[in-house]
Amino acid sequence: MFIHRYVTEGTFDSYSWQLIETKQRFISQVMSGKAPSRSCEDLDEAVLSYGEIKALSTGNPHILEKVQLETDVTKLRLLKSSHVSQRYRLEDMLLLQYPQQLLERRQKIGAIEKDIPRRDANTPEDRELFSMTVMGREYTDKASAGAELLALCQAVVQRGEAMEIGSYRGFAMRLEYRAMEQAFVVGLRGAAVYFAELGTDVQGNLARINNALNGMEAHLKKLTQEISEIEKQQENTRQELEKPFAQEQELAEKEARLSAVNALLNIDGKNSIPDLMDDTLDIEPPQRAAKDYER
Structure with a gap:
């Protein structure tokens, strides 16, 4: 018995597999117990909204940028969380263990x-x-x-x-x-x-x-x-604690860009009305027919 998986280049498949990859990473973190994060979020917010489907159907290039940005931001946030966890451990060593x-x-x-x-x-x-x-x-x-x-x-x-x-x-x-x-x-x-x-x-x-x-x-x-x-x-521990998160600026820039791309794609769906027609029709309201009534 064999399981075959197919991916078509240049299609919606890339986004679907990206979601599965993110979900698998989430599961692996929980099962291994090695993730420094205190909590993990499910993928409800990552499911395609109507705005994203619209962007795909119209060939909007920002959708690919969004996928890459989400991957980069997730990795950078995990690295930052690990950095913060490491700082807590070093502080404990400096304040408790070494003394x-x-x-x-x-x-x-x-x-x-x-x-x-x-x-x-x-x-x-x-x-x-x-x-x-x-x-x-x-x-x-x-x-x-x-x-x-x-x-x-x-x-x-x-x-x-x-x-x-x-x-x-x-x-x-x-x-x-x-x-x-x-x-x-x-x-x-x-x-x-x-x-x-x-x-x-x-x-x-x-x-x-x-x-x-x-x-x-x-x-x-x-x-x-x-x-x-x-x-x-x-x-050495004191010197290590003085070092900031090396990718802090990169994370801030990519988070800002991701927010901008989401706004361009109208991901949140707030104050948005689907464009059902490219052109609007000017239609006169119906006139009430004048009727003469004989008294």
Whole structure:
């Protein structure tokens, strides 16, 4: 089964297909949800009026100009609507998103700057010295402390919730099981919280915990770089907001021309009387026949 569509050049077909194209664009916008417009209008006003049919039948060239202008104006209005929607999004980013991101990072920087002295004050100069408190008991042997951490992992699963397990290098330790990641994680809480994911190796777990605390300076550097990048984005957004709609003048000119063409075609039909005759006939009103009445 085949569907054949025919279009005849130089006929009314071009206008009919233009209406179908506009209607399909309208449907696609609604179905995709990507159109920036808040509302879409149906095509009732685009249906040919008597004036347009008259213009077609008389070969008026303005009807083709009207079709092209309607297409151009529709596209330009959609572009402007997208521009306005983009401005709203940029304004939200400038007024809400960027300030919130900067605040969060500056707060983290402040917390890390407090935690670095805490960590250093509780770190022995001799790296071989070790002390970790687990469930109220102080461990000076790394292997024993690591084994106790692994044993507590099973306790966390059985309890079904995170638990405070002790302290290390001046930071409180909290053990939790993240079901989505299927991982056991130790959180070391000071002014900020630093996380270390545990494995099955005793010595490896202690190394991960130490790396989380020793990585404060690197984290501080990363946050500083992020702040610099966000500030650049802020400036770029301000510059973008200062840009007007590039086709504003073109849209205004084509809307004005479309209004003029519609007036020429008498599209609105106001104060118009169809020209049923090219020439008017001068017809004398009928004279009343004079009659003499005999009294």
